[in-house]
Amino acid sequence: MGCEERWKVTGSFLQIAPFNVLQLVVIRPQELFAAVRLFANWSICVMWWTAVREHPPLRALYSPKMPTHLDNEQSLVTAARAGDSDAFITLLNQYSRNIYRLGLSVTGNHQDAEDVLQEASLNAYRAITEFQGNSRFYTWLVRIAVNAALGKLRKRALWKESSLDEPRDGDDGSYVPMEIESWGDDPEKACLHNELQQILAEVIQKLDTKSRIVFTLRDVEKFTIEETAKLLGLTIPAVKTRLSRSRLKLREELTKYFGKDARNAMPTGHR
Amino acid sequence: MRCRQVIDKISEYIDGELDPELVRELERHLQHCEDCRVVVDTTRKTVEVFCHTEPLPLPNDVHERLNQMFRHSFRKGEPN
Numbered sequence: 001m002g003c004e005e006r007w008k009v010t011g012s013f014l015q016i017a018p019f020n021v022l023q024l025v026v027i028r029p030q031e032l033f034a035a036v037r038l039f040a041n042w043s044i045c046v047m048w049w050t051a052v053r054e055h056p057p058l059r060a061l062y063s064p065k066m067p068t069h070l071d072n073e074q075s076l077v078t079a080a081r082a083g084d085s086d087a088f089i090t091l092l093n094q095y096s097r098n099i100y101r102l103g104l105s106v107t108g109n110h111q112d113a114e115d116v117l118q119e120a121s122l123n124a125y126r127a128i129t130e131f132q133g134n135s136r137f138y139t140w141l142v143r144i145a146v147n148a149a150l151g152k153l154r155k156r157a158l159w160k161e162s163s164l165d166e167p168r169d170g171d172d173g174s175y176v177p178m179e180i181e182s183w184g185d186d187p188e189k190a191c192l193h194n195e196l197q198q199i200l201a202e203v204i205q206k207l208d209t210k211s212r213i214v215f216t217l218r219d220v221e222k223f224t225i226e227e228t229a230k231l232l233g234l235t236i237p238a239v240k241t242r243l244s245r246s247r248l249k250l251r252e253e254l255t256k257y258f259g260k261d262a263r264n265a266m267p268t269g270h271r
Numbered sequence: 272m273r274c275r276q277v278i279d280k281i282s283e284y285i286d287g288e289l290d291p292e293l294v295r296e297l298e299r300h301l302q303h304c305e306d307c308r309v310v311v312d313t314t315r316k317t318v319e320v321f322c323h324t325e326p327l328p329l330p331n332d333v334h335e336r337l338n339q340m341f342r343h344s345f346r347k348g349e350p351n
Binding site: 085089096097100101110114121122125181182183186187194196197200204220240247248250251254255258 | 278279282306312313316317318320321322323324326328329330333334336337340341345
């Protein structure tokens with residue numbers, strides 16, 4: 001078979017093959033460009049996902065964990081404003097455990113937390129006609145609850161504290177961490193939900209009153225720095241300073257429970 | 272950036288509110304400082320554990336007393 005005939009055979013084979021083999025081998029410039037672009041996009045996606053997975057910005061944690069909005073919240077608010085007490089109770093039931101936890105966190109005891117819940121609920125019921133819907137119902141209710149809790153503290157003369165606890169200061173007044181130990185399992189995996197709640201309730205009481213309220217509003221009830229400042233009548237820098245100190249102080253306290261060595265030494269009730 | 276400056280910036284760093292240039296400096300420091308890495312990591316976990324923990328259900332007796340208070344208020348015809 002001559003050279004020309006062999007080429008004809010090969011050519012006819014390529015034409016009758018299920019797909020054109022040459023198209024797999026010979027890539028046109030525009031196809032190459034498209035492939036490179038696809039690979040670049042894919043790489044960016046992978047890098048972004050890796051970064052987010054390793055260092056998720058905490059602000060992303062806040063919004064989804066806010067107490068769930070009721071689907072029919074707006075109509076319930078309208079009905080409650082028109083005098084429908086059942087609608088008001090439905091709204092209140094959605095948030096009552098958050099208000100109770102806020103009261104407990106701020107006042108430090110269950111009796112006062114219940115008083116805060118009752119007073120805030122009754123005050124909200126009496127004032128519902130004044131609620132204009134400019135904020136979420138929950139935000140409005142928390143504002144009333146914070147006032148009730150501060151009233152409790154004023155009675156106990158605790159709100160007059162003027163400065164943050166300074167647990168351990170360096171020479172220039174900055175915070176110096178003492179417990180430097182990585183944690184073992186995540187706290188959620190390390191103990192039961194009720195035990196974890198008890199530990200968190202214990203350690204948060206180590207903060208001074210104002211810092212406790214700032215931390216609770218920001219990191220427990222998930223209000224923004226600006227909302228927290230507004231609710232408490234503090235400046236934004238003051239909220240940031242208290243929040244930073246509170247987080248570092250609580251980190252240190254929780255390391256006593258969840259540090260790798262601490263887990264083995266922890267009493268069985270908390271293990 | 273020194274360890275003390277890192278400690279001062281941790282809160283804003285984990286909130287994602289730190290200036291990008293400071294983030295780069297802080298992360299450069301973290302690459303070679305094991306202690307600061309631990310403090311940053313455990314501070315982040317501290318915030319997460321408080322942030323993720325759902326409130327316990329209202330104790331039954333607290334819930335009942337709240338209902339009683341409202342029933343009492345409604346009977347008295349509290350202004351709405």
